[in-house]
Amino acid sequence: MTANNTISNVISGDKGSWPLWEIFIRSRQGLDHKHVGSLHAADAAMAIENARDVYTRRMEGISIWVVESKFIHASNPDDAASFYDPANDKVYRHPTFYDLPDELKHM
Amino acid sequence: MSVQALIDYTLHLGDNALVLGHRNSEWTGHGPILEQDIALSNIALDLIGQARNWYEYAARLINGGGGKEVTEDVLAYLRDSRDFRNCLLAEQTNGDWGKTVLRQFYFSAYQFYFYGALEHSRDKELAAIAEKSLKEVTYHLRWSSEWVIRLGDGTEESASRMQRAMDELWTYTGELFVPADYERKLSPAGIGVDLAAIRPLWEQRVREVLKAARLESGEGVWMQTGGKQGKHTEHLGYLLAEMQFLQRAYPGCEW
Numbered sequence: 001m002t003a004n005n006t007i008s009n010v011i012s013g014d015k016g017s018w019p020l021w022e023i024f025i026r027s028r029q030g031l032d033h034k035h036v037g038s039l040h041a042a043d044a045a046m047a048i049e050n051a052r053d054v055y056t057r058r059m060e061g062i063s064i065w066v067v068e069s070k071f072i073h074a075s076n077p078d079d080a081a082s083f084y085d086p087a088n089d090k091v092y093r094h095p096t097f098y099d100l101p102d103e104l105k106h107m
Numbered sequence: 108m109s110v111q112a113l114i115d116y117t118l119h120l121g122d123n124a125l126v127l128g129h130r131n132s133e134w135t136g137h138g139p140i141l142e143q144d145i146a147l148s149n150i151a152l153d154l155i156g157q158a159r160n161w162y163e164y165a166a167r168l169i170n171g172g173g174g175k176e177v178t179e180d181v182l183a184y185l186r187d188s189r190d191f192r193n194c195l196l197a198e199q200t201n202g203d204w205g206k207t208v209l210r211q212f213y214f215s216a217y218q219f220y221f222y223g224a225l226e227h228s229r230d231k232e233l234a235a236i237a238e239k240s241l242k243e244v245t246y247h248l249r250w251s252s253e254w255v256i257r258l259g260d261g262t263e264e265s266a267s268r269m270q271r272a273m274d275e276l277w278t279y280t281g282e283l284f285v286p287a288d289y290e291r292k293l294s295p296a297g298i299g300v301d302l303a304a305i306r307p308l309w310e311q312r313v314r315e316v317l318k319a320a321r322l323e324s325g326e327g328v329w330m331q332t333g334g335k336q337g338k339h340t341e342h343l344g345y346l347l348a349e350m351q352f353l354q355r356a357y358p359g360c361e362w
Contacts, residue, residue: 049253053146
């Protein structure tokens with residue numbers, strides 16, 4: 001009965017216990033959803049509505065995704081050296097060694 | 108059709124939106140959680156935006172007839188409660204969150220069907236403002252319906268608070284569908300909304316949501332009326348005293 005528990009939290013003023021949601025907004029057709037921030041909501045439906053009210057009031061978006069924060073798994077900052085540094089000297093991985101035809105734009 | 112009826116009608120719509128918008132704005136900074144504080148403040152701003160459109164049109168109609176020049180600000184800030192034609196439901200106090208969302212639900216359901224009919228008005232200005240407002244109201248109705256269901260079908264305490272809100276507010280719902288004289292004049296001309304036609308739609312929607320919320324509607328209760336004719340409950344005077352204070356104390360003040 002999670003929904004009921006969250007309602008009790010509203011009544012008792014226990015604001016900390018609504019789960020946190022990460023919000024992703026697509027600003028225009030054809031673009032990706034981008035992470036814009038997080039907010040509290042009792043369930044997914046409320047999270048989408050809260051995101052609509054908090055993050056799209058100024059015409060920022062045309063589509064919303066919400067994911068409960070606990071389902072996001074992140075890399076460990078302590079791994080940064082072994083994760084990212086080895087890519088530093090691999091310049092040949094960038095596709096910059098080809099002659100592109102003039103007709104190709106936006107590469 | 109007289110121009111006076113159209114002016115009264117437009118003011119009635121503006122007063123509904125302004126008074127409920129102001130009531131909702133009283134929650135700003137006091138919402139139960141930040142996200143809902145923003146949600147209700149957005150609804151308040153939508154309603155006050157609608158009020159501006161109605162008052163702007165009313166001012167044009169009034170000024171077209173000669174006499175003392177008025178603006179939307181004069182209509183909002185310098186009329187007394189006797190001149191306000193909003194429904195009694197709109198001016199009822201916020202109470203707890205349950206009462207506020209129930210008041211919004213009753214009113215948004217009314218505005219939803221009302222604007223849906225008014226956008227076909229033969230008066231192009233009324234139709235245009237109704238069409239623009241309907242998009243906002245569609246969201247207000249969705250938001251408030253979900254809260255009524257959430258709280259009604261929530262815990263023992265939330266259900267009892269919703270039932271209390273129902274007992275307090277139901278008596279003010281009948282007036283929504285009792286036409287004032289200016290409504291009776293405009294409806295047959297295809298300019299105003301036929302309230303009898305939208306009433307069953309409102310009742311059906313309210314029944315569905317209350318059923319989902321496991322709440323009992325207060326059928327058979329005696330209904331209060333008078334707001335549309337300027338006879339208000341005690342609450343409107345306090346609301347206006349606060350809302351109009353600045354313009355009354357410092358006429359023409361700008362910032």
